[in-house]
Amino acid sequence: MTQVPTQTIAKSGFPELGPPGLLDTMRSEWTKLKTLRSTYVILGLGVLFIVGLSALITFLIAANEASELKHGSIPSPLITIQGAQVGWEFALLAFMVLGVLVISGEYSSGLIGVTLLATPQRKRLLVAKVLVFAITLFVFTEVMSFVNFFVGHAIVSAYPAYPNTSLSNNGVLRVVIGMGIYVTLIGLLGLGAGALLRNAAGAIAACVGFLFILPIALSALPDSFSNPIGEYWPTQAGMRIGLLHQDAHTLTAWWGAGDMALFIALLLLLTGYALSKRNA
Amino acid sequence: MIQVRNLTKHFGPNIAVDNLTFEVQAGRVTGFLGPNGAGKTTTLRMILGLVRPEKGTATVDGVSYQRLRAPMREVGAVLDAKAYQPGRKARDHLLALAQASRIPVKRVDEVLGFVGLSDVADRRAGNFSLGMAQRLGIAGALLGDPPVLIFDEPVNGLDPEGIVWIRTLMQGLAAQGRTVFVSSHLMSEMALTASHVIVIGRGHMIADSEVEDLIKRNSGIVVRLRTPKAEVVVPRLVAAGGKIQTSSNGEDDGAIVVTGLEAAAIGDIAFQAGAPVHELSPVEASLEDVFMELTRDDVEFHGTGAGAIP
Numbered sequence: 001m002t003q004v005p006t007q008t009i010a011k012s013g014f015p016e017l018g019p020p021g022l023l024d025t026m027r028s029e030w031t032k033l034k035t036l037r038s039t040y041v042i043l044g045l046g047v048l049f050i051v052g053l054s055a056l057i058t059f060l061i062a063a064n065e066a067s068e069l070k071h072g073s074i075p076s077p078l079i080t081i082q083g084a085q086v087g088w089e090f091a092l093l094a095f096m097v098l099g100v101l102v103i104s105g106e107y108s109s110g111l112i113g114v115t116l117l118a119t120p121q122r123k124r125l126l127v128a129k130v131l132v133f134a135i136t137l138f139v140f141t142e143v144m145s146f147v148n149f150f151v152g153h154a155i156v157s158a159y160p161a162y163p164n165t166s167l168s169n170n171g172v173l174r175v176v177i178g179m180g181i182y183v184t185l186i187g188l189l190g191l192g193a194g195a196l197l198r199n200a201a202g203a204i205a206a207c208v209g210f211l212f213i214l215p216i217a218l219s220a221l222p223d224s225f226s227n228p229i230g231e232y233w234p235t236q237a238g239m240r241i242g243l244l245h246q247d248a249h250t251l252t253a254w255w256g257a258g259d260m261a262l263f264i265a266l267l268l269l270l271t272g273y274a275l276s277k278r279n280a
Numbered sequence: 281m282i283q284v285r286n287l288t289k290h291f292g293p294n295i296a297v298d299n300l301t302f303e304v305q306a307g308r309v310t311g312f313l314g315p316n317g318a319g320k321t322t323t324l325r326m327i328l329g330l331v332r333p334e335k336g337t338a339t340v341d342g343v344s345y346q347r348l349r350a351p352m353r354e355v356g357a358v359l360d361a362k363a364y365q366p367g368r369k370a371r372d373h374l375l376a377l378a379q380a381s382r383i384p385v386k387r388v389d390e391v392l393g394f395v396g397l398s399d400v401a402d403r404r405a406g407n408f409s410l411g412m413a414q415r416l417g418i419a420g421a422l423l424g425d426p427p428v429l430i431f432d433e434p435v436n437g438l439d440p441e442g443i444v445w446i447r448t449l450m451q452g453l454a455a456q457g458r459t460v461f462v463s464s465h466l467m468s469e470m471a472l473t474a475s476h477v478i479v480i481g482r483g484h485m486i487a488d489s490e491v492e493d494l495i496k497r498n499s500g501i502v503v504r505l506r507t508p509k510a511e512v513v514v515p516r517l518v519a520a521g522g523k524i525q526t527s528s529n530g531e532d533d534g535a536i537v538v539t540g541l542e543a544a545a546i547g548d549i550a551f552q553a554g555a556p557v558h559e560l561s562p563v564e565a566s567l568e569d570v571f572m573e574l575t576r577d578d579v580e581f582h583g584t585g586a587g588a589i590p
Contacts, residue, residue: 009427010456010457012350012426013354013383013424014382014425017350017353018382028376028379031379032365109363110363111363113330113360117351117355118381119380280330
């Protein structure tokens with residue numbers, strides 16, 4: 001076997017192109033997100049819950065209360081908001097699952113090994129995934145939130161005797177925008193858990209525990225414990241931005257959102273650290 | 281060129297890679313051989329930055345993988361053929377890889393055509409056969425037109441046509457001046473494909489050598505003898521230090537396989553015993569035989585041929 005002369009040694013591919021950066025990684029992650037069927041299934045469920053289910057509930061409440069109006073009871077002026085929020089409870093679970101799948105799907109299929117060959121800068125990879133997913137989910141849920149509001153508004157308008165809500169009412173615009181912020185943060189909770197646990201079932205279980213089970217368990221404790229913890233519990237606090245009124249022992253809308261955002265930021269920092277330390 | 285220096289990795293108490301040092305040169309196919317579990321895949325994953333070495337370094341043209349500015353344009357690798365999400369179309373899978381590496385999008389269709397997957401580019405990759413998956417993996421490796429290529433067991437599960445295709449491909453890539461590093465536990469395959477081999481066993485270096493040299497150096501002396509008076513000759517051969525094996529091809533054709541004695545010495549012994557000799561022929565070992573010999577007792581051969589490359 002003879003040694004090849006040095007001049008025939010192959011050179012790097014596409015030397016005329018610069019090295020890839022964050023935007024290239026984001027472009028790649030965007031392609032991945034939009035070429036999986038699960039993305040469309042879950043966003044479709046989101047539309048169904050947020051717009052469809054909410055519209056149905058709004059209609060039922062409006063129809064019911066409108067009939068009671070005849071009997072002289074006092075109408076609630078905020079029906080548009082109340083009915084509109086039912087669907088979000090289901091939709092946020094779907095978005096959390098989507099967040100988990102964005103990363104766990106790479107581990108279950110083994111794609112992560114190839115992804116890391118293309119982008120060995122693991123923190124850049126995580127930043128790209130988080131940005132692409134967060135921007136996509138935020139834009140989608142904001143659009144859905146406004147559609148949801150106007151559909152509800154139109155339904156309530158069908159009952160002229162009934163006081164309707166408008167975006168200019170105190171806090172209503174904040175609630176409509178805030179719902180998108182809250183569920184986007186929930187989606188990122190899923191992504192962080194998925195990246196940490198690298199397994200869809202485990203990550204979904206962990207998120208459900210964090211979102212629903214622990215807060216319920218907490219409420220079984222004496223109020224002196226549960227009130228301060230529940231006040232700052234990230235997903236409970238974050239929810240305030242999508243609700244019209246402040247309850248007892250809850251943070252205000254923006255403090256609550258800030259509390260949850262801070263928690264998610266810390267979770268993602270931890271995820272970035274784990275990703276760069278672990279073998280994959 | 282791939283350079284590995286003192287690479288070491290344990291998994292728990294078990295040593296996976298034990299102080300490996302070698303270089304993989306451009307312009308030829310280098311086989312990376314060893315029994316299953318020898319540490320080949322772990323070594324490749326350390327070269328590719330997927331597993332962190334405990335000790336030592338692995339570099340490609342002097343740079344560790346994690347520091348390569350455009351890694352897929354420097355190194356193309358197929359570790360696991362099925363490493364894609366099954367719901368995604370083949371073209372979209374490659375598109376995402378191209379975008380992440382800032383490779384022109386038109387390159388996707390070029391490599392799909394090259395590996396023969398153009399017709400199924402818009403099918404979900406989850407329905408692909410193992411052969412198609414290997415081709416898709418190779419398409420991904422070639423996407424960046426890289427000067428260094430690494431394949432982990434590329435012919436596993438392939439039909440004969442696919443095996444020939446991959447063999448020709450690897451030799452073609454090497455002929456273009458690329459570095460081609462291919463792991464395999466199939467010696468016979470490497471004998472046909474590689475011109476240089478690195479053999480490891482239980483994580484440590486056994487041999488790093490040209491294929492021809494390795495066979496020559498480790499063949500020992502194997503001679504086939506056929507005689508009607510075997511019962512007279514055999515005790516004398518044993519007394520002279522020879523070892524008797526059963527027929528090498530497993531057929532009882534009356535031939536005796538003798539190791540440890542030159543053909544001439546065997547002929548003399550037979551002559552002194554007054555036994556007629558019907559056949560007396562030195563047998564050349566195959567790479568397979570050499571490998572079996574080397575890995576049977578790998579401690580004894582520790583370090584043989586290491587650093588033989590200039």
